[in-house]
Amino acid sequence: xxxxxxxxxxxxxxxxxxxxxxxxxxxxxxxxxxxxxxxxxxxxxxxxxxxxxxxxxxxxxxxxxxxxxxxxxxxxxxxxxxxxxxxxxxxxxxxxxxxxxxxxxxxxxxxxxxxxxxxxxxxxxxxxxxxxxxxxxxxxxxxxxxxxxxxxxxxxxxxxxxxxxxxxxxxxxxxxxxxxxxxxxxxxxxxxxxxxxxxxxxxxxxxxxxxxxxxxxxxxxxxxxxxxxxxxxxxxxxxxxxxxxxxxxxxxxxxx
Amino acid sequence: xxxxxxxxxxxxxxxxxxxxxxxxxxxxxxxxxxxxxxxxxxxxxxxxxxxxxxxxxxxxxxxxxxxxxxxxxxxxxxxxxxxxxxxxxxxxxxxxxxxxxxxxxxxxxxxxxxxxxxxxxxxxxxxxxxxxxxxxxxxxxxxxxxxxxxxxxxxxxxxxxxxxxxxxxxxxxxxxxxxxxxxxxxxxxxxxxxxxxxxxxxxxxxxxxxxxxxxxxxxxxxxxxxxxxxxxxxxxxxxxxxxxxxxxxxxxxxxxxxxxxxxxxxxxxxxxxxxxxxxxxxxxxxxxxxxxxxxxxxxxxxxxxxxxxxxxxxxxxxxxxxxxxxxxxxxxxxxxxxxxxxxxxxxxxxxxxxxxxxxxxxxxxxxxxxxxxxxxxxxxxxxxxxxxxxxxxxxxxxxxxxxxxxxxxxxxxxxxxxxxxxxxxxxxxxxxxxxxxxxxxxxxxxxxxxxxxxx
Numbered sequence: 001x002x003x004x005x006x007x008x009x010x011x012x013x014x015x016x017x018x019x020x021x022x023x024x025x026x027x028x029x030x031x032x033x034x035x036x037x038x039x040x041x042x043x044x045x046x047x048x049x050x051x052x053x054x055x056x057x058x059x060x061x062x063x064x065x066x067x068x069x070x071x072x073x074x075x076x077x078x079x080x081x082x083x084x085x086x087x088x089x090x091x092x093x094x095x096x097x098x099x100x101x102x103x104x105x106x107x108x109x110x111x112x113x114x115x116x117x118x119x120x121x122x123x124x125x126x127x128x129x130x131x132x133x134x135x136x137x138x139x140x141x142x143x144x145x146x147x148x149x150x151x152x153x154x155x156x157x158x159x160x161x162x163x164x165x166x167x168x169x170x171x172x173x174x175x176x177x178x179x180x181x182x183x184x185x186x187x188x189x190x191x192x193x194x195x196x197x198x199x200x201x202x203x204x205x206x207x208x209x210x211x212x213x214x215x216x217x218x219x220x221x222x223x224x225x226x227x228x229x230x231x232x233x234x235x236x237x238x239x240x241x242x243x244x245x246x247x248x249x250x251x252x253x254x255x256x
Numbered sequence: 257x258x259x260x261x262x263x264x265x266x267x268x269x270x271x272x273x274x275x276x277x278x279x280x281x282x283x284x285x286x287x288x289x290x291x292x293x294x295x296x297x298x299x300x301x302x303x304x305x306x307x308x309x310x311x312x313x314x315x316x317x318x319x320x321x322x323x324x325x326x327x328x329x330x331x332x333x334x335x336x337x338x339x340x341x342x343x344x345x346x347x348x349x350x351x352x353x354x355x356x357x358x359x360x361x362x363x364x365x366x367x368x369x370x371x372x373x374x375x376x377x378x379x380x381x382x383x384x385x386x387x388x389x390x391x392x393x394x395x396x397x398x399x400x401x402x403x404x405x406x407x408x409x410x411x412x413x414x415x416x417x418x419x420x421x422x423x424x425x426x427x428x429x430x431x432x433x434x435x436x437x438x439x440x441x442x443x444x445x446x447x448x449x450x451x452x453x454x455x456x457x458x459x460x461x462x463x464x465x466x467x468x469x470x471x472x473x474x475x476x477x478x479x480x481x482x483x484x485x486x487x488x489x490x491x492x493x494x495x496x497x498x499x500x501x502x503x504x505x506x507x508x509x510x511x512x513x514x515x516x517x518x519x520x521x522x523x524x525x526x527x528x529x530x531x532x533x534x535x536x537x538x539x540x541x542x543x544x545x546x547x548x549x550x551x552x553x554x555x556x557x558x559x560x561x562x563x564x565x566x567x568x569x570x571x572x573x574x575x576x577x578x579x580x581x582x583x584x585x586x587x588x589x590x591x592x593x594x595x596x597x598x599x600x601x602x603x604x605x606x607x608x609x610x611x612x613x614x615x616x617x618x619x620x621x622x623x624x625x626x627x628x629x630x631x632x633x634x635x636x637x638x639x640x641x642x643x644x645x646x647x648x649x650x651x652x653x654x655x656x657x658x659x660x661x662x663x664x665x666x667x668x669x670x671x672x673x674x675x676x677x678x679x680x681x682x683x684x685x686x687x688x689x690x691x692x693x694x695x696x697x698x699x700x701x702x703x704x705x706x707x708x709x710x711x
């Protein structure tokens with residue numbers, strides 16, 4: 001599904017990712033954990049195509065196609081989705097209508113015809129239930145005045161409607177209380193299937209109690225320093241990031 | 257100054273000469289005007305002769321260079337109204353109006369106008385007719401609040417006063433409410449100059465909705481110059497909803513004055529939309545003269561290319577307990593320029609004033625320029641006044657967010673631009689006008705079809 005090879009990326013002339021390698025197969029959920037400033041969110045934004053980041057080396061393939069060559073909207077239409085850590089408020093643009101325009105852009109790209117209003121409403125009602133979203137939020141401007149939890153639910157709701165093949169969740173758990181975390185995670189779990197892959201980025205192990213990953217990777221200083229099964233997350237929770245950072249520092253080739 | 261001086265003005269070769277000639281010519285055309293009006297015109301042309309056209313050296317004009325207007329020559333409308341079929345004005349017409357008065361180059365066009373059944377005592381018609389009939393409201397209010405000979409009246413108001421041929425007049429008696437909008441349509445043909453003068457007097461407890469549309473036709477004759485003055489008197493407890501839609505030809509010149517006087521507990525909401533024109537200037541002056549008056553002044557301007565739009569507002573709180581709310585927003589592309597100059601003046605004794613003023617500009621291009629200058633002058637101590645202005649670009653994070661959901665970059669930019677403008681579009685109280693403006697935006701914005709779907 002997704003292959004990340006030796007990915008280097010800069011922001012403002014400073015290199016944040018120093019060669020990330022990662023491969024996620026169809027249907028798998030991988031988690032990336034790491035301390036603050038390790039480059040987790042940079043990786044998410046590079047995958048989504050944020051213009052502030054320059055990729056200086058390496059490659060990302062989506063089912064063999066060069067993802068980095070695509071504009072952000074093309075990535076979305078090709079089935080890449082990023083749930084934002086800080087979803088943006090867009091006054092004046094209705095949540096529903098915006099989503100319909102987005103869905104139709106995706107459908108058009110896939111050679112499908114535009115969805116009609118009745119079918120769209122049916123789809124939206126069904127997907128809202130996944131994250132127990134209040135219908136009132138549909139008719140409000142995108143994210144405007146939404147609580148932190150409502151914004152995160154809205155992200156998962158968008159994902160449910162757009163049905164991506166590869167979804168990146170960028171610290172979706174940040175700022176969520178335990179109830180909201182349960183609801184959001186349950187929504188994600190319902191969207192898991194044999195074709196869809198996820199990259200779940202989080203600082204805390206807690207999220208991974210609900211969204212149980214197939215693999216866990218630890219990102220330190222722009223590199224993946226350790227990978228393992230879901231038990232790696234528990235180990236990190238118990239011991240913190242300190243020991244792994246030390247190990248990573250020791251493992252650096254001399255002179256770097 | 258003697259009347260002789262006006263008949264033979266010493267302005268040969270100066271840019272004001274053609275206007276003085278036109279004044280002299282018009283005097284011959286209307287020998288029977290009431291003395292008061294004739295006197296007002298005489299004082300106005302004297303004032304114009306004395307001050308001439310404003311230059312960049314004048315504080316009120318320092319950002320808007322009107323030299324292209326001064327240099328250009330315009331011809332007055334021919335005595336025959338240009339021959340247009342109703343289809344020529346169809347793009348600006350809308351359904352559900354109580355009346356439509358159409359003026360072509362400042363002259364009334366009866367074939368393009370109608371007045372439906374209106375309550376007894378209402379006058380909706382030509383100002384020239386109301387002057388001729390010596391209507392009491394006209395002698396009381398015409399030029400009383402924006403006379404054109406006052407020290408603070410600029411050259412164009414003076415010109416309008418001296419040269420207006422006609423315009424719309426609405427006289428609403430006490431207690432009369434007209435639900436359906438009254439449409440005043442001003443069409444300028446290429447190369448002409450016109451000076452429409454409108455007078456709206458709302459009697460006590462009356463209510464009306466008025467839409468002024470300024471449009472252009474046949475730009476091949478060169479840019480037209482339109483210099484309208486609209487005077488509004490809202491008497492006690494009356495209510496007016498007013499929309500001005502300026503959508504002339506791209507090169508046209510439009511220099512307008514809007515004079516509003518509000519008495520006790522009156523409510524006026526004005527929505528001014530500027531879309532067309534090479535140079536567009538609006539001078540808006542509101543006087544809140546009676547306690548408890550409520551005044552809303554909304555504005556939206558969308559300019560591109562080398563268009564210039566300049567909104568000068570002055571809101572005077574004379575009486576206590578009045579509210580004024582101003583929100584002007586602009587979208588600028590290309591090398592367009594916008595000027596906003598807003599003054600809230602709170603007079604001594606205007607306690608409990610609640611005044612808000614905001615001007616926000618969205619620049620879509622690095623070459624567009626917005627000058628925004630909100631000002632407060634407060635001479636009372638128990639008041640609430642806020643003002644602010646912003647000039648900014650589209651939010652890159654919002655663009656990325658939309659793109660990350662599959663919306664193309666162009667459509668994402670257009671969607672955000674539309675959203676910026678829609679706050680004011682939504683407030684327009686006349687649905688067909690609101691829809692026409694939405695359509696204009698969909699057509700103007702790249703990727704407008706996606707925007708249409710998404711809003």
